[in-house]
Amino acid sequence: MSGGNIRDDLTESMILKDVRILLSEYIPCDRNILEDIGNKLMSTRHVHGEFVTMLVDKFPESTTFTSESEINFVRVIDAANSEYIASEIKIQDPDDDSSIEQEETVGMYISHDGHVVYGAEIFETCGEETNINGVSLDKISRVVVDLIYDSSLMMETLLTHHQRRLMDCIYKGESRSRYKFVGMLASSMAPNFDDITQYMDGEEYQNELEQLLDNLIITHRLNDGSLLLVGDAGLILVSENWSKYESLVSFYALVRSAEMFVDGLYHRMSLLWDELAQVRILIEKTASGDHSVITRAQNILTEASANFTIIQSIGSYLKRGFALLKEKWLSEREGVDEEAVSVLNFQNTFDRLMNRISDTDIDLQSLSSEVEGLQTLLSTQIEQQMRRVYSALRDNTQSTSEVIRASERTGNVLNVIELILSGTIAFDIVLAITGEYSTDFHLFPESNPILFFTLAVTLWTAIVIVLKKGMDWLESKVEKSHLVRVTLNQKCDVAAIEEYLANKEIISIDEEFQDDSEDVRVHYILPSKGEDDTKVTLHYDRRNGIINDLTIEANSEYIGIAKEKIIKDLQSCFSES
Amino acid sequence: MQDEITEDMIKLLHIIHKYTLQEEKEKDPKWIKELPLATLIYKGIITGLFETYDYAPWSVQMLDGTRQWLNVSREAKDDLEDLLRLGLISILRLSTGNYGYITAYRVTPRGASFLSSASEEIKKTVNQLLYCNSEHLRFVEIQNRQFYLFCTACGIRERVSIDDLEDIPYKSRSYLPKYLGIGDLARGEKE
Incomplete structure (x- = not known):
């Protein structure tokens, strides 16, 4: 050997x-x-x-493992x-x-x-x-x-x-x-x-x-x-x-191994304090106007909260476990060599460990307060940011309403002008028919101006009605565009996506870099035979390789076909995992 | 003092001296950290530089606060304590950003003076470990929990197997203390 x-x-x-x-x-x-x-x-x-x-076993339905x-x-x-x-x-x-x-x-x-x-x-x-x-x-x-x-x-x-x-x-x-x-x-x-x-x-x-x-x-x-x-x-x-x-x-x-375990717990709590300190700094930055770090603060705090829950759970297990172990030791102690117990200073070592476990409560309580405080602080910051967004949205809505009202007024004025104009045309026609020309023909005797006026107004009304009906008919003939948003949230091969997009007629690309993602929105046109072009917006996360969603704008008849075709094309870019 | 210092201690002192040597313009003292030093010592043992040292696996706290089993020399640690006692080296304890503590060493003026009169032959042997072919001092690099000797001048990186634990053949049978009341494990029966 x-x-x-x-x-x-x-x-x-x-x-x-x-x-x-x-x-x-x-x-x-x-x-x-x-x-x-x-x-x-x-x-x-x-x-x-x-x-x-x-x-x-990830495939429990399969035959073998x-x-x-x-x-x-x-x-x-x-x-x-x-x-x-x-x-x-x-x-x-x-x-x-x-x-x-x-x-x-x-x-x-x-x-x-x-x-x-x-x-x-x-x-x-x-x-x-x-x-x-x-x-x-x-x-x-x-x-x-x-x-x-x-x-x-x-x-x-x-x-x-x-x-x-x-x-x-x-x-x-x-x-x-x-x-x-x-x-x-x-x-x-x-x-x-x-x-x-x-x-x-x-x-x-x-x-x-x-x-x-x-x-x-x-x-x-x-x-x-x-x-x-x-x-x-x-x-x-x-x-x-x-x-x-x-x-x-x-x-x-x-007891000695558990001391190392408690060392690890204390060490982990110290690191958690660091994570929370980082969150506090980011929140302070947010408060001073840098809103770009709020997502990062949220992410770190979420992870820190999860770690805190685990640490809290470990603390509870330790307290329960060693309370039971102490009883067990007291029952086992009879018959154990007292000299050896004394040389090892075992009782003191055990008591010291119990005290350390008990003292972890101090840190756990402080951590709990800090986590709660930061969660409240962050929520306040997020609420403030939301209020700012709502305020901006309200302002925009107000100004949009004013614009709409203004255009409605303009539209009404235009309608009146249209009617006046159509009346003018009607009068011109009537004049053309009835006597601007110096001919011998007179439909009505010259001595009957009321009949002349009535005919002009009737013609004017008739032309207005015909024009209005004609405009309504034309409007009904216009195809309406429909918008469909498809949420995919599918893992994908980014290289394949970008290869797919390389053949498309790109209108614009929006990119947004965050701590843990790279959001890309690509707006492109998909040509269609004999129909209006389909406008597509593809939203994917380049860093994590995820297709988030798809927005398709096309006429109502074609949109279903367009959606199926685009999803089918994109399926080749999905990764299997 | 001369009688207490072994050849391996001189080699150890020379290694510390080489890494903590300062140029005149540098004012603040330089220290060599224990993990890189342990790596150099291990390399010295397996290449036969240190004649009286051996090593055994030991659970060492790494820079990120996790633990790793490394081949560490207890004899070298003992010699470091002797060098400290003799006033030839100083020890610095410092904390890391991950709430760990590390020890660092440097040669005292007394140690430097002692080394100046030490055998050039010994120093030359040690230098073969520390320097690469281009006559540049190699530094210890720790990447992904692996250890390397790296020359910044020529870019050559040599892996040091300090984390390769050795196995010996052995056989064990299961055993549990009687107070647990489990009985004879070999027969699988409870008492």
Whole structure:
């Protein structure tokens, strides 16, 4: 068997025998979530042994499903009414070097209070049995890292979507790389110094230990001869009777891992303050007249509000979880070695964590007020802007009404002029008929002016009626244009859209650049056979590749055909996703 | 003091000195940050420059506040503390815009004076790591969570595999603490 792919010569000055690794961590959880995880693992069945994947079936109606080549294996050992699930998992990390033989079988326990325990007994490394030949700290540190990383990968396949969101929020999308406090139990260690200060020699031994534990802070020999070595990132307990320390190591590792979790929460809250500060600056800009940033402020605030909701939810889970865990610890504490509890300063560490969790309320309340305040401030700004728009619209409407009234008046005047003009024509005709010419013919005797006047008025009336009827008839013959707006909101290939538009007779293009979009409105003409041209406006988002809508203006008979034709042409530009 | 300083410590001191060396007109002190320094140290270990150092994977906080597993040398960290204790380097702690904290190092006048009398042969060996063929100092670049040595003069970029974690063959069986009341996992039975 190979010695792995280590590129450097290892010092290997400290050897542990019969090694068990206990990783504990806190993951937001409750009974409903645990029930959901139990359903995924079919935990109520009597026979177990499932492969699990984090892939989601996007086509549930299809016959087959293609999974990853390396899938994790889970065998549920015990599960109890949404309280806990204990299982055995075989981890397959697809990124691991396949030429290096690893059989990673790990015990996993997840409780509704959020306590997760991963346990592994390392019985062979580099082809040698660890309870006979032992394993060096150099090598075990690599095994530990592998377990920390792979257990996170494994857990990701089991977590609900909601839990993954919470974890991604705390670890900024890199929850796979999260650290877990390492608890290590071993039956013996070489060298075994009587003078334990030799482990803190500042050189070889300390460096070896710190490679796994980070800064070494406690080296202690317990009354029963057990050795306790504690660092900032892990602890090693060396004892023939290691099992009596299991619960303490597990709880201590949980508390220390949860401290890192709370660090992450606090860090996330600090970043949220930054996001909110940015929103405040943008709102102030809006207030001082720069309205172009209002969309950006809205977007950031929407995202920040969503993050705040997640953070608030994490805070609630933490409080509930650790209230329950404290009770659990108090019941487990009986029988735990008091000296070890005291050396680890466990009670203080636990209380400190509880206080920190409680203190997150201060930040959460301030954040809540800030989010609410900014939402109100932004709404006020938007309302003010809307009022400005309404005011401008009202002014425009007023002036438009005045223009319409003025043109109506002008129209009436024109109508009168038209009638007078038609009367003049009628009189001219009458005069032409009745006597401007000096002929001998007289339709009426010259001595009858009333009859003459009556005839002129009748003719005038008749001409007016004929003209009015003629104009109405002509107006009814004019084809009316219709306008159709089609909302598409369809993902598209921008290059294909622009290629489609390249062949069109473009009238104008309006472009509007925003923070998260590039709105383009292209107005073009679509020629039609024997009909009036069709005017089209295509609105698409160049940055996000979305066709938003389509406006078609054509005569009422042709508009249906035009709409179908344009949509059919555009379908070739739609992208499949 | 001479007895306490190893050859690897001199090499480490020389690396810090090279990156924090200032021209006369520059008044404000220059520091080398720990992540680039760790990258140079790792490169030095795998190329055989540092004889007494090895490395192990460690979860390191990155510039964006996320964590990443990197091969970090505990021996080098210990030597840095010794150099600090001897007054040959200074340490600066600074915060980042992402609410993280980083450590930076520079050589003290005492350290510079010590280096001036150090073996030229050692310095020459170290320079082979730090300089590219065009005799320009290479800087550490971190892009998309990957690490490079980059020469601004000739534009050559060399990837450093500090994030390539090594695997060893091992076998483990499942185990859970007895207090959880789960029983023997190997048999799949509850006690």
